[in-house]
Amino acid sequence: MKLGVLDQSPIGRGEDAVVAFKHTLELARAADRLGYSRFWVSEHHDTTGLAGSSPEVLLAAIGANTSRIRIGSGGVLLPHYSPYKVAENFRVLEALYPGRCDLGIGRAPGGMPLASIALRNGAPKPPEERFPETLRELGAYLESGPPLGPEHPLAELRATPRVGTVPEIWLLGSSGYSAAVASRMGAGFSFAHFINGYGGQGAVWDYLRSFRPGPLGTMPRVNACVFVICADTDAIAEREASSMDLRLLYNEKGEFGRPFPTAEEAAAYPYSEWDRARIADNRKRMIVGGPDRVRKALAAFADSYRTDEVIVTCIMSDFRLRMRSYELLAELFDLKGR
Template identity: 70%
Template structure:
C-alpha cells in the first residue's frame, strides 16, 4: 500500500498573520497524525512574504509536543548556511525529546534570495562553494551515524550534546541527480522534490537505488517523492483552488518574494501574458490537481513511475479548512481512514 507523508510550508493565507500560519501547521500535524500519515515535515524559507516557516528546528519542537506517533522532520535544513555541529546538536535535542520519531532532511538550495543567504552565512563565508560533502561527513560524525572525524581534523574528538541513545534518520532532499548521487555515495535516504522539478526525477531515483552503498549517513536505501497536490470534492473545485498556487509560483519565479499568498479571486482576475500562461502550464507538471478519482489515479501512476512506496504531499492551498480537506480526501483514498 502506498504510504503518504506531509510537507507543510506554513502558508500565510490572505489577510492572515505568520503567527496564524505557524499554529495552523501545528494543528495540521495533529490532524494528519490521526489520519494515518507516515511523517510530517516542515520547510525552511527566508525573506518570504507568503511562507512563515524559517526555522524548522523550533517549529518541530512545538509539533512534537502536540503529537505522539507521527515522524516529524525538516524538509529541509539548508546545511550550506550552517555549522554541521550546531545542526547536529539541534537534532540531538529533538531526538532526546521525541526518540525514534525525528527525520533530519537536508537541502542544498539557498531557501531564499542572495541577501538572506549572505546574512545566514556571514560576509566572510564563501557564497558559491557550499562544501556539502565535507559538511555532511562532519554531520555524520557528530550524529555518530558514520566514522569519527580523523585525528588530523581540527575538530577531532568534539562531541555533539546531548548524548542520546538514538539518532535521527538522515535524508538528502534534491531536485536533480546531483543530490541523488551524493545520497547514494554517503548512505543517506533520498527524497526527490518533484514539486520543484517535474522532469527527470524517475531517472535520479533509479540511479540512487542502483548505486547506493552504506556510508557516513546511513546503511539503508530508501526513497520518497514530494509532490504538490490540490484535491477537492470535484475536479472543478480543485482546479479553482489551484489557480492561487499557480499565481504564487509565477510570483516566485519573477522574484516577487514579498508578495502575500494570492487569493483565488486575485488569481482569477490576474491578466496573464502569453509567456506567463506558458510558464504556468510547465509548472503544472509538478502538481496533481483534481477530484478524488483523478488524484488517486494520477498519484498512483506517479508513484509507479518512480517505483516509490511513499509520497510526501505538499498541499499549496492557503485556506486552512480546504488544506485540511485535501489531506482528509487523500487519507480516505490511500490510507483507508475516514473523517468526521
C-alpha cells in the same frame, strides 16, 4: 502507499505568522491522527509568504503536539551552518522524541542573497566540493557513521546530548547532484518534484542503482514530494489550482511580496502567452482533481519514482480547503488502516 506531509507554514491573505503556525500545529495533529507517515517543515528566510524560518524550533512544538508521526526538516540548509550545531539541535530533538525524528538536509539558499550573507555572518559561500565533507562531519557528530579521523582538528569532539537513537538522514534535492551525493553517503533521498517537474525519476533510478552504505545510513530510502490539490470535485480543485498557478507565476516574475491570490484574482488576471506557457509547465509539478483523479495520478506518480511513499504539500487559498485536501487523501489511501 504511505503519504507524508511537507508543510511550509504559508501565510494566507489577511493572516500573519502567528496564524500560520497555529495552522501548522493543527495540521500536524490532524496528520498524526489520520495516519500520515511523516510531517516535515521547510526553511525559508526573508520570505513574506512563508513563516517557517527555523525548522528545529518548529519541530519541538510539533513533537509536543503529536505522538506517533515522524517529524523532520524539509530541510535544514546545511551550507549556512556548522554541522556540529545541526547535530546538537537534532540530538536534542531525538532525546525529546526518540525514534521519530528525520534530519532532511538541503543545499538551496532558502531566501534572497542578503539572507544568505547574514546566515553565514558574512563568510563566503562554501565551495560545492565542501558539501560531502560537511556531511561526513555531521554523520560523525550524530554517530551514524565513523568518527572523524585522528588527523582531524576536532577528532575528540562529541555532540551532546548523548542519546541512544539517531535521526534518519535524508538529502533533499531537485537535481541529480543530491541524488549522487546521497547514494555515496548512505543517506535517504527525497526528490523535490514540486520544485522541478523534470528528471526526478532518472535521479532516483541513478540513486538506487549506485547506492552504497556510508556515514549517513546503510539502506536506500526514497520518496518524492509533489504539490497536491485534492477537493470533493474536479471543478473545486481546478478553481483552487488557478490560485496556485498565479502564485507560482508571481514567484517566477520576482513578485514575492504579493499575498496568496484568490480564485477571482486568478480569473481576472491578464495572462500573456508566455504566462500561459509557464502555467502549463508548472502543472507538471502538481496533481489536481477530485478523489478519483487524484488517487490514480498519485499511484502512477509513486510507481514512476519506484517508491511506496509520497510527500504531499497542499498549499491553498483557504486553510479549511487545505485541511480537507489532507483528509481526502487519507481516506483515499486508507492511511489509518496502515
